[in-house]
Amino acid sequence: MRKAMEDDPKVLIMGEDVGKLGGVFRVTDGLQKDFGEDRVIDTPLAESGIIGTAIGLALRGYRPVCEIQFDGFVFPAADQIITQLAKMPMRSLGAIKLPVVVRIPCGGGIGAVEHHSESPEAYFTHTSGLRVVACSNPADAYSMIQQAIRCDDPVVFFEPKRRYWEKGDIDTSSAGWWTPFDAARVVRPGSDATLLAYGPMVKTCLEAAAAAEDDGRSLEVVDLRSLNPLDEAVIMESARRTGRVVVVHEAPVYNGFGAELAARVTEQCFYHLEAPVLRVGGFSTPYPPSKLEEHYLPDLDRVLDAVDRAFGF
């Protein structure tokens, strides 16, 4: 974000505690000191207000990057995101653009209390007019946020909060940024089955694939990166080649984003599949208290169990 703010004086950061505190995850640490209170705006505590005023700033030519403090707190802002941010450009027949980024630390695994560990992506992938992306590693976090901020469409940007503490090499060259942020990526090639994942589950799937290798199975891991739009070419090519697909995400399986993936893969790769597309995810329950979250969240064993089932058909 610092890079984006240096590149474009119209980029603003806004949200609760993003200034002096640097955000509750310290993602915006030091930005207010360097760019001032007019560009790094500590807002009142009201999520609808954050998105609604960001829309107004975007109408005036600014590029606001909003931080929603935790996933479960995006719902007070859902009205502004769904009825206004997503649809206003179409309402104007293209006369206006709304380059607003909504950053949402998402997912569980950090031992938090209720409303701090959810995966609300399906609500937003269901809304036309939004781009929805999820980064899974430090390099993509850097590259994708640059592109999200430069994008003239509204972007909902999911950041897996339990991956915040990971370190990795970052390609700061322009070539690095412009790996299209709506492109999926095969992060581990394989030949026997495909694991489709995004955000926090990419790392889990990579661990599962490494473990499966010991059992003589070659699993391919695809990081979707963008959930809307979807890079179908990469997904379908992998599905056709391996013939088995397991979708992994943290959100509840029922009516979750995996349902869309399963439907699309089945529709387009039916004659190539050796097994139905299987899904691994959260249960049809509210996110549980943290002492239970290890059972709720898909882990290496649950992913491998699904792979076993895929081979059982």
Place this chain on the structure above:
Amino acid sequence: MTLDASRGAHDEAPPELVQLLTPEGERIEHPDYDVDLTPEEVRSLYRDLVLVRRIDLEAVALQRQGELGIWASLLGQEAAQIGSGRALTDSDMAFPTYREHGVAWCRDVDPVKLLGLFRGVNHGGWDPKEHNFHLYTIVIGSQTLHAVGYAMGIQRDDANAATIVYFGDGATSQGDVNESFIWASVFNAPIVFFCQNNQWAISEPLEKQTRIPLYRRASGFGFPGIRVDGNDVFACLAVTRKALEAARTGQGPTLVEAFTYRMGAHTTTDDPTRYRVAGELEAWKLKDPIERVKAYLFKNELADQEFFDSVDEEAAQLGADLRRRCLALPDPRPLDIFDHVYREPHALIDQERAQFAAYLEGFEK
């Protein structure tokens, strides 16, 4: 504690109401607010009032004939809209609800574009930047936050401009409106909140929204509130002009409550006879915003019958022209569904557009 449901905003002691022109057309003075209008300017305001009423009546008629799906009438609120709309400078930005046809008129938005929205041709279709008049917002109160954000942009641009946002009495119950008050106050945003209190939110009376006069809400948020006679175009102009000037000069937001009355239905789907008594309507008819300006012009010999006839003739022509152009509005093409959803290429939209185009072509073979 017993809640007395009958006690509400209507029953408060008579609030201060800024009025510069009585219902009888008498010009009166107010210590804090005034307008110095030339006869030509008064005649121009009269013309605005008559023409926007005609646009409204024509639209209602078109809806009754099945040419519009729905229409939200401004009947009775002409003075609030023309008075505040004419207080704006070109660089000021206005954020409307879906009833601000009079403000749209002041911002030179072609009325047929308003009809297009209600006819179902599109969801808006005018360029907000061209007119400094934002798109109509259907969700109640959402636009108040957009307006505050825009005003924060004006601050950052250090521009000599202000923002005005329109909303109704019902909207004051919405969270977004209250959040917008907080934001505007905390950031000292250059904005005027213009609440047209038309007494009814569809069938819900003002008492269902508040137990104090709405303009007094502002003090709790830390900025001034003022109640103006919303059927008095002079007072609406004077109060709004002063509030906009305060905003432009760094004095922050003002809440203007234009105390008025919605003479018609909420929209053409509504039946106000189910919830309000005829006597109320009759009482407000005596406060008609157009008749009092007409009386003022007559009494002061600032206009003759020829002038009034010419305005009526212009209104008739405007109505006929609007009707003709409304019926001539082309239907959108099927593939227009996919246009303008995104600014940048989007694979899913492209895929669905191509599939639907191929499907449609199948009928042509």
